[in-house]
Amino acid sequence: MSVIPKPSVPAPNIIRCASMELVVTDLAKSREFYVDVLGLVVTEEDENAIYLRSLEEFIHHNLILRKGPVAAVAAFSYRVASPEDVDLAEAYYKELGCRVERKKDGFVKGVGDSVRVEDPLGFPFEFFYEVDHVERLVWNYERHSAGALVRLDHFNQVTPDVPRGRKYFVDLGFRVTEDIKDDAGVTYAAWVARKATVHDTALTGGDGPRMHHVAFSTHEKHNILYICDKLGALRISDRIERGPGRHGVSNAFYLYLRDPDGHRVEIYTQDYYTGDPDNPTVTWDVHDNQRRDWWGNPVVPSWYTDASRVLDLDGNLKEIVKREEPSELEATIGADGFSYTRKGDKEQGFKLGNTL
Amino acid sequence: MSVIPKPSVPAPNIIRCASMELVVTDLAKSREFYVDVLGLVVTEEDENAIYLRSLEEFIHHNLILRKGPVAAVAAFSYRVASPEDVDLAEAYYKELGCRVERKKDGFVKGVGDSVRVEDPLGFPFEFFYEVDHVERLVWNYERHSAGALVRLDHFNQVTPDVPRGRKYFVDLGFRVTEDIKDDAGVTYAAWVARKATVHDTALTGGDGPRMHHVAFSTHEKHNILYICDKLGALRISDRIERGPGRHGVSNAFYLYLRDPDGHRVEIYTQDYYTGDPDNPTVTWDVHDNQRRDWWGNPVVPSWYTDASRVLDLDGNLKEIVKREEPSELEATIGADGFSYTRKGDKEQGFKLGNTL
Amino acid sequence: MSVIPKPSVPAPNIIRCASMELVVTDLAKSREFYVDVLGLVVTEEDENAIYLRSLEEFIHHNLILRKGPVAAVAAFSYRVASPEDVDLAEAYYKELGCRVERKKDGFVKGVGDSVRVEDPLGFPFEFFYEVDHVERLVWNYERHSAGALVRLDHFNQVTPDVPRGRKYFVDLGFRVTEDIKDDAGVTYAAWVARKATVHDTALTGGDGPRMHHVAFSTHEKHNILYICDKLGALRISDRIERGPGRHGVSNAFYLYLRDPDGHRVEIYTQDYYTGDPDNPTVTWDVHDNQRRDWWGNPVVPSWYTDASRVLDLDGNLKEIVKREEPSELEATIGADGFSYTRKGDKEQGFKLGNTL
């Protein structure tokens, strides 16, 4: 695929990933999952959409559940530093030749002047500054469950050509914090950040554009363990796809769930500070069995293969482009793949991954 | 197999599981694992044996590593309530027709008058009261690592006929706290206790006599997560066989490791109080996918199949008797087995266990 | 005071402290505190009484709130090992010359054949074996708050003559696990246990009989911190009397609250195993500033001076007998008292206790 050029217009000053708009097929079921089980806070709702936020958020929402015929992602939404940055976003993507729409009153409730684009990787991105402030529930511990989700942490996108996407995000002002490569120079994934955490979004190599997951943070690891305990108590432990575990990449403690439509949600805590301009990029070998799980526990194949479709600005499913480079799943698991605990090791252990 | 009769002699008053004597093939390697990695405290050691204890222990040892040609278990050792109970143990097993040995000066350092038997299930058991008191490091936080092991919690034994073993332990005065069964009446495992926790030992159905694991406790769940993090840092994450996770049975948080000889060690925390005489026995359906892991994460096959050999009182390997009843592994995983998240469910999820 | 003789009748086999009956002056206010704030589970209730239990309990109740004109304690209730032990309790206290009442149908709901006594120290004690089993909520994590109280752990009683009370409890079969003394031989407090924790009850030297506190356990320390956070959020942080902190005695993590009537409730976690018959007794110097708080934080004077009155079997307040020996408060704080961080230290630090 062609290289995405860097526009002559300055990039908008992006502050952070701020919200995702998810299309769900059964609003009541999704509400039960995100509100009753996970405890996200309802800012407002009607028969078509529910606006949710995490407990430490002061803007209107971090997640919109919108009723629709096909489960998909309608927008990855970023907050920018000023109203002028919305203008810059519009100009930036126009110069890139992308489809761009702007609404002075916003595309969704709670948000003002916004730009939505179909970005060069095929994803629906939104940029906004104006937003309603709502009650920040930092100190409202009486409303915090044992598994309290306190922040939206990041997105994760599936795209066929990771270096192409990486260049596009670097041009947009993101820092690359970590990546996964092999000795032949193939990049399997990359993590890019605007705020001072490991990522605001990540690029996972695969058929795309698709949404791999959206991640919320807890304060501590026991909060994540409690979510698992509660899912067991509710007899919906089969919503747990992978984890809990410790990531190699990002060093965060993690859990992956699947919502009633199969959208993947990560619960995440405790990565590290990356805010310095010369923050070192950490590169992992794709064959290092601790890269995805520091404890060497296996990655379930569905985690590599499944992801959510995304919509264009008309609400139609974006077509999928196949990845041409090797897949991480095949490179690391199964008959032709391999992973090591210690570089150079030949012997196989008894671990579950080896039996797949 | 024949029913084990209840002796006419009163059973000895057993206080708790107290120590295991492990035969290891490379004492230095085992020391590195148990002392340097896991942080057990050395009470004393010489070129043939290392006596280890947990941080809250006040008796001489909870684990003996003894150098030998073949990895195996030489003794499962229980503390009894008084010197007279050692006499009772001797009489009890003699009436059972077991081989019994008694040493007034003990079989190992730190312990006085003791009885060792080859019990009716084929296991080498020891009973003692007299023991050297040593410094209890409860308050010595300067010696507690982030993964501090504070107590020996329990043993777990593999035996072909679980109901036969269960009756034998009930006669010995153990309470049955939990078990795993199927609708046809097969018992796959049972947990039995003298102290007020879920078990001092458990019976796992399989070819036996073999030792399934020995378990140490931490104070909190994060201590267990740290042990995993440290194993990753030391690039020995392949010592993690299963977990960490939440058990259904016992409700404890767990982790299974394999030592350099393949002996299995569990790290365990937070089961519940079982000390009342009418403590209700909890029975789990073998097809309940949350029984072994409350979060529904799969059990690695080696966890079902591998176990350590045990020695007779002459130090020779005990012969293995095959289990004739169905195996839990086959009943629950693979082409012929099945597990459910919700009783009555037909559909299979995306979870790793389903792909094995 | 006269020594309490040991009866010729065997002592009843006490299993554990099981329940306290508290008289409260405003049932609705107390319900709000114990149920809405602390999350104890209502087993049953009517306009006069509320029966509460902790989340891992399988017997009918651990705490009864009964409406009455004066805040007090109506019963410290212990479970015994068999119906015959209720007979033994009756005979034991009759031989001691105590007032004894027996009700085949129990004094309270959920409990059968019971004995209540005014014991030699002036406390209303109850002994029972028969009890209704109720749902044990061990695995019902959907009902566990971030501050879940999982067990009743212990009582604490104020009595003028600690050695006198200690002898009485040792005769009853309790083990002394820890105590606080001075060089002159004065005992300020003692901890005694039947179950394998540091105590089922403790004796605190002071004007008595009075109830110092009743304690519930959490699984982990963060559960206790959350209770504090929630009390802050509800703007009732003034219910926190002392802590959270780490005890020297018992090594447990603790928090002391005061209920709407001023009854003191401790939240407690992670003491150590004491179930061996020769478990070493730990003696603390009353001047050791880490004995009550391992971090040396000061004990608020009210913690030493305030306690709840207790009732006789007719429901009248028991008269108070003054302590004649030195008080721990005066021995350790203020103009005439002193405490050290390191034995032998002369210098005073900047710590709050020094400014009282």
Add this chain to the structure above:
Amino acid sequence: MSVIPKPSVPAPNIIRCASMELVVTDLAKSREFYVDVLGLVVTEEDENAIYLRSLEEFIHHNLILRKGPVAAVAAFSYRVASPEDVDLAEAYYKELGCRVERKKDGFVKGVGDSVRVEDPLGFPFEFFYEVDHVERLVWNYERHSAGALVRLDHFNQVTPDVPRGRKYFVDLGFRVTEDIKDDAGVTYAAWVARKATVHDTALTGGDGPRMHHVAFSTHEKHNILYICDKLGALRISDRIERGPGRHGVSNAFYLYLRDPDGHRVEIYTQDYYTGDPDNPTVTWDVHDNQRRDWWGNPVVPSWYTDASRVLDLDGNLKEIVKREEPSELEATIGADGFSYTRKGDKEQGFKLGNTL
């Protein structure tokens, strides 16, 4: 005091608080405290100075201990975004009329081209971009103790006129995240941030310039509790000045220690994200008893009164200017002060603060 004007030169783009240079009187004693007890990592050291960093740091140091005759602070050091920002810092402070020094090779090891100034509030500030990268120990869990300090979080400075200091920091590009005021308009303290946490530094009203504390972060609350447990085990619990507790301001979990020279060190974890430009400022009433400790526990007077002296660029102690506005200590504690749990409350509780 006169208002500090805003220079016409753009402010340097400050990334974060990066390091403090402390003068200590006994280097060996300080090393024992910061390295052996607190576990900071030695980057390099000689007979005059020790360069320390936290476990997740990738720049050369976060704390310098330099041997000197009088305990004091030699520099509060900030990292800027580029080499050009060092030029801007020089110009900015020159325009302010401050004493400014620049060294192309840095004032300390590990750091290149730097500017040091005596700022308008009298503090020695340093600005640098060039710095040696060192090994980041994020994943080196084998080196993490149970109380691992992972980041430098913030400074705290004592200054007589908080609004004057606040304006100066706002001009420098800091966001004000929280403050403490009274109804009469007096400001007692303010928190200001460049990175997306609650502060890079705070201004505490009092006689100044003095350094109130320097703060390091842990991952979780139990890490801080462990530090207390360890200090107890080492019999240096009298290094704990205040806490552990939950702050109202910042919502962080905290602990204050005093080093061998009396320099105050905070251990801190889990404040909230503040990186949006319109992040709401939280204002606390000085009489709100939960502002400094969310649980209402009292603030020890020394915490208000004691602080470290600072040095000018010649290494001489800066003169102290007295605060003329009311002191927070007097406004809230003691005969003339008052604090409430619930706004409008008249009654006093039993809490320790009331007895001071």
